[in-house]
Amino acid sequence: MSLRYALLAVLTAQPMTGYDLARTFHASVGHVWNAPNSQIYPELHRMEHDELIAGEDVTWGSRGTKRRYSITDAGIGAFRAWMTQPLDYAPERDPAHLKAAYFEWTDADSAREQLRRHAELYRERRGQWMGQLALVRDREHPLVRQRLEIFDAADHDRIVAFKVFAYEGLVAQADQEIAWAERGLALIDSLADHHR
Amino acid sequence: MSLRYALLAVLTAQPMTGYDLARTFHASVGHVWNAPNSQIYPELHRMEHDELIAGEDVTWGSRGTKRRYSITDAGIGAFRAWMTQPLDYAPERDPAHLKAAYFEWTDADSAREQLRRHAELYRERRGQWMGQLALVRDREHPLVRQRLEIFDAADHDRIVAFKVFAYEGLVAQADQEIAWAERGLALIDSLADHHR
DNA sequence: TATACCATGTAATAAGTTACATGATTTG
DNA sequence: CAAATCATGTAACTTATTACATGGTATA
Numbered sequence: 001m002s003l004r005y006a007l008l009a010v011l012t013a014q015p016m017t018g019y020d021l022a023r024t025f026h027a028s029v030g031h032v033w034n035a036p037n038s039q040i041y042p043e044l045h046r047m048e049h050d051e052l053i054a055g056e057d058v059t060w061g062s063r064g065t066k067r068r069y070s071i072t073d074a075g076i077g078a079f080r081a082w083m084t085q086p087l088d089y090a091p092e093r094d095p096a097h098l099k100a101a102y103f104e105w106t107d108a109d110s111a112r113e114q115l116r117r118h119a120e121l122y123r124e125r126r127g128q129w130m131g132q133l134a135l136v137r138d139r140e141h142p143l144v145r146q147r148l149e150i151f152d153a154a155d156h157d158r159i160v161a162f163k164v165f166a167y168e169g170l171v172a173q174a175d176q177e178i179a180w181a182e183r184g185l186a187l188i189d190s191l192a193d194h195h196r
Numbered sequence: 197m198s199l200r201y202a203l204l205a206v207l208t209a210q211p212m213t214g215y216d217l218a219r220t221f222h223a224s225v226g227h228v229w230n231a232p233n234s235q236i237y238p239e240l241h242r243m244e245h246d247e248l249i250a251g252e253d254v255t256w257g258s259r260g261t262k263r264r265y266s267i268t269d270a271g272i273g274a275f276r277a278w279m280t281q282p283l284d285y286a287p288e289r290d291p292a293h294l295k296a297a298y299f300e301w302t303d304a305d306s307a308r309e310q311l312r313r314h315a316e317l318y319r320e321r322r323g324q325w326m327g328q329l330a331l332v333r334d335r336e337h338p339l340v341r342q343r344l345e346i347f348d349a350a351d352h353d354r355i356v357a358f359k360v361f362a363y364e365g366l367v368a369q370a371d372q373e374i375a376w377a378e379r380g381l382a383l384i385d386s387l388a389d390h391h392r
Numbered sequence: 393t394a395t396a397c398c399a400t401g402t403a404a405t406a407a408g409t410t411a412c413a414t415g416a417t418t419t420g
Numbered sequence: 421c422a423a424a425t426c427a428t429g430t431a432a433c434t435t436a437t438t439a440c441a442t443g444g445t446a447t448a
Contacts, residue, residue, distance in 0.1 A: 005294075104351060
């Protein structure tokens with residue numbers, strides 16, 4: 001159900017088409033939430049049906065049209081209600097750590113390769129998050145800028161501070177995963193040494 | 197598809213009934229993977245059909261029977277293949293950080309309450325992981341003990357080391373989440389001060 | 393005018409959740 | 421003999437993934 005609120009979150013800043021939302025997801029919010037357009041489009045239809053968003057057809061080129069969605073008052077209410085209500089956490093499900101616990105079932109090279117990939121993945125995510133973080137901090141992030149325009153200047157610091165806080169948390173997560181993978185690589189090396 | 201391999205991982209140590217697997221999931225592997233029995237029982241049927249596990253009816257009490265599953269050679273092969281093959285990581289999906297990025301949409305009390313819950317959840321997980329970690333390290337963990345019996349003594353250190361490594365990673369994750377939530381609480385306090 | 397990008401979906405599966413349902417066995 | 425635990429599921433639903441499908445617009 002969080003997809004719906006992730007979409008509403010973006011639409012609180014400005015109206016968008018399904019395509020824009022999918023792109024935004026991929027480029028910015030996507031690092032916290034991701035969804036393919038085959039999930040976004042049907043959800044937008046359901047949200048419009050529930051009157052959380054209003055769609056209007058906008059002409060595009062000579063013949064084409066596209067549908068731009070704006071959040072409604074009911075949508076803002078629903079988003080605010082979700083924001084206030086405590087989150088119900090999903091049960092833990094961590095295939096990377098599950099596999100690591102059973103590394104005796106594969107060879108050292110494969111285990112090393114998997115840990116290197118793990119580190120690599122989080123280095124990449126870390127880089128993307130750092131990029132977003134810099135844009136938010138400097139108030140050059142397009143969505144954040146848009147958001148600041150519709151909010152009172154007194155709120156600007158809070159808005160930016162919360163986004164910085166969230167991204168910093170994600171960067172710290174990535175750092176942790178990179179460090180863990182590196183400890184794993186060292187462990188495998190030490191076990192290999194021991195064998196000689 | 198990882199559920200299947202999580203089940204196989206447990207069954208490499210010893211044969212078990214569906215009920216035992218569900219319980220083991222909840223009590224030990226469950227901190228890395230969790231599943232309700234309504235997901236476990238059908239999956240066991242499919243795995244038996246695919247001949248990764250073999251079920252046998254065991255008498256239980258005077259009239260009852262229960263079905264105990266053992267991993268087959270094909271099952272061991274499938275598990276080893278999965279262990280060797282690189283993991284395909286699921287796209288990021290993190291409602292807690294998503295919400296934190298939009299805390300301006302709720303009041304300070306609600307935001308604080310959510311961060312407190314976040315810290316509390318990870319403190320609890322941390323405690324469970326530390327418990328498992330101690331059992332594994334001291335080789336008193338029932339499943340690990342069972343596993344050590346069927347493996348050569350030369351492999352014991354590796355087996356324990358990988359499990360310790362995996363659990364230590366989870367503990368570090370929990371520490372990170374707790375620290376993040378506490379930074380968030382401090383941030384909210386400082387924003388509230390600023391308002392006065 | 394070809395290529396990249398914008399735009400919107402459907403269909404089929406797979407995976408996961410929630411609620412319900414039933415009955416035997418063991419233990420205090 | 422009551423309560424806790426062991427044991428095994430089905431049904432309905434929601435969520436997410438993968439693959440496919442189509443066509444318009446902008447730009448070099």
